[in-house]
Amino acid sequence: MSIHIDPLEKKWIIMTSGIVLLTWVLIIYYAAVENVHPPSNVEVIDSAHLHLTSGVGGGEFMEDKLGIHRDVDGALVVTMVAARYGFYPQHIEVPINTPVKFRIASFDVLHGVLIPFSNMNTMIVPGYVSELTTSFTRLGDFPVICDEYCGLAHAYMYGMIKIVPKDNFKLTAEVH
Amino acid sequence: MATSSIKTSDIALSAATTDSTNKLAFWNFFVAFAAFGLAIPMGAYQVLERSGMFPAIENAAVYYASTSTHGVLMAYVLSTYFIIGFGYHTAVHSLKQALWSPRFAWIGFWMSTLGVLLAASTLLTGHASILYTFYPPEIAHPVFYIGAALLVVGSWFWCILMVVSTVQWKKANPGKPVPLIMYGTVLNALLWLWTSIGVAAEVVFQLIPVSLGWVDTLDPGLARVLFSETLHGIVYFWLFPAYLVMYAILPKEAGGKLFSDEFARIAFVMLFIFSVPIGMHHLYMDPMVAAGWKLLHMFGTFMVAVPTMITGFTIIATLEIAGRLRGGTGLFGWLKTLDYSNPVVLASTLSLLMLTVGGWGGVINAAYSLDALIHNTQWIPGHFHLIYGGTTVIMYFAAAYWLWPKITGHQLYSNKLVLTQLWLWFIGMWVTTMPWHYLGLIGQPRRVDTVQAYQQAEELVRSWDFSMLIMNIGAIMLLVSGLLFVYILFMTSRQPMATKAEQEVSYAEAIHPPLKVPTLLNSLSFWNWAMLIYLVASYGYPVLQFWFIGTPESPQWGI
Structure with missing residues (x-):
């Protein structure tokens, strides 16, 4: 069954998904290339x-x-x-x-x-x-x-x- | 066409059902707004105390007791009871069927209320001044945790009733779409069941045993991971009913129709699925979670922006329809013709404005590279007061104003005062939270009762002065507005009776009301399975790791 999606809604979804994808790409880029990582060494101590x-x-x-x-x-x-x-x-x-x-x-x-x-x-x-x-x-x-x-x-x-x-x-x- | 479906609004509820539902809704709202009325002056006190401009009221012990109580009452009591009261009312009126067992609902109510009273007794006496996040190894009085556990378990009774109501209705109406507002409500009930697992496990297996002395130590890292599972889903649990008011009540109040029913359902299932397994963005700056998990949770966190953007689109389109039906023309002319004297219309508009700014703030928090700058600074209370206290609570006000004549039978007291209250809340929220955002950016930490102690950093502290002055003004506005809200509800009970039409409950229709929707947009079980898989994938290893990394555990500490 298909659902009713307005052409404007379709454009909006594409734009929103684009923004999300862009943020993903930016973060992966900075992690991989600029070495930006959160503090995460998982090291225990007494x-x-x-x-x-x-x-x-x-x-x-x-x-x-x-x-x-x-x-x-x-x-x-x-x-x-x-x-x-x-x-x-x-x-x-x-x-x-x-x-x-x-x-x-x-x-x-x-x-x-x-x-x-x-x-x-x-x-x-x-x-x-x-x-x-x-x-x-x-x-x-x-x-x-x-x-x-x-x-x-x-x-x-x-x-x-x-x-x-x-x-x-x-x-x-x-x-x- | 005429025989193909009976409109649900044609089925009348019995007077007994309406009365018992109203009673249930009323008492849940009563606890919610009583907690709000109590917590509002505390919030104002905290702002003034912290500003350092009133030395006479400065006291760390009182400040932290007040902050802990304010947080618990606003975030856990106001929200949970409001959602429960609204949910019962919605289930009965949108499905047009009696609640399966009102007695079951009352058992949950009294269990939660006992929990609230127990927790309040420790909070108000300074035995639980560990803030509403209660991070161990600082440990409060055991009665605080037992109270918190009862509050949560009591709320599960409501969740079960929401699911039972929906399943009963689906059996009686095979193939038909669950009414939109109820589909959102039942998804929110499931969301709460899933997301409360984390805090329930933390309280039952770690905090209660340690606070009672049954065990000597606990792992604060595990506690934080478990709590994070609750910490983001809970925010969407609070926000969901605010969206539901916009989707199901606003269109009609504005004089139009909902732009899209199906698109709303897509937003609901996305809100459900992406709000829980992403809680580790609260742990970006924590040492005990590896970076890969934080990255995974960050991807999910950005996905939550999608249903919010969908909601923004649909609601603004809905308002545009209403504005144009009222004679608005041109690109923005419809904004001028909307009826801002209607509390639901006004509140929704103001709420969307706060959501827009607060949402972008949230996107900043969601990126761990940016989070490093603002984590645990005053930016964070700025953000969540704008999103929860602003965007969400203003919709709770709107829902209360809409519902009060229907559940108490009395006419709403002074529409003019209602509008004043909403505007004052909106302006007060900006005046309070904008300085907080800014203070966070220029390095002021959150959760401190004074900022005068950093004497060796005099220049920095002085740079905070102006913003601290402004926030005082905002806090006073919020205090006045909050008390005004309680006053209006109280005065309503002394008003003449509302007319039959004013008491009638009906929900908005979409431009194209769907006779059928795809199974996935009407389903509960599919999304539960999806949640289980996503949750195990995102939290399975990060929780399991604590059984083999060999953390030396911590003993308990007082405050």
């Missing part, structure tokens, strides 16, 4: 025992390992812990227009991290490591804001990040 070397994923997030360092390939890596009510380390400094890999774990409840005017935005779920690589394109000081409700003092949970010119950037401490 959030309750971040301070110990034993346990799943142990050692990486111990207090003396937190901060910015270069990995074996020379890429910048920020290792960070989110816990009520702060990010540790509380201050970081990174160069502009340089890919920085963040690895973040929660010590307690659900948190999020948001740096305004950047693509730095990820949930920090207890039991999982959040990993995200991004470049910052604006110089200056920005807050590192917890963007998921984590308790009554949630609005006070933030750190600071300083984006500096590439020439001014120096690693203050080598951490391995």
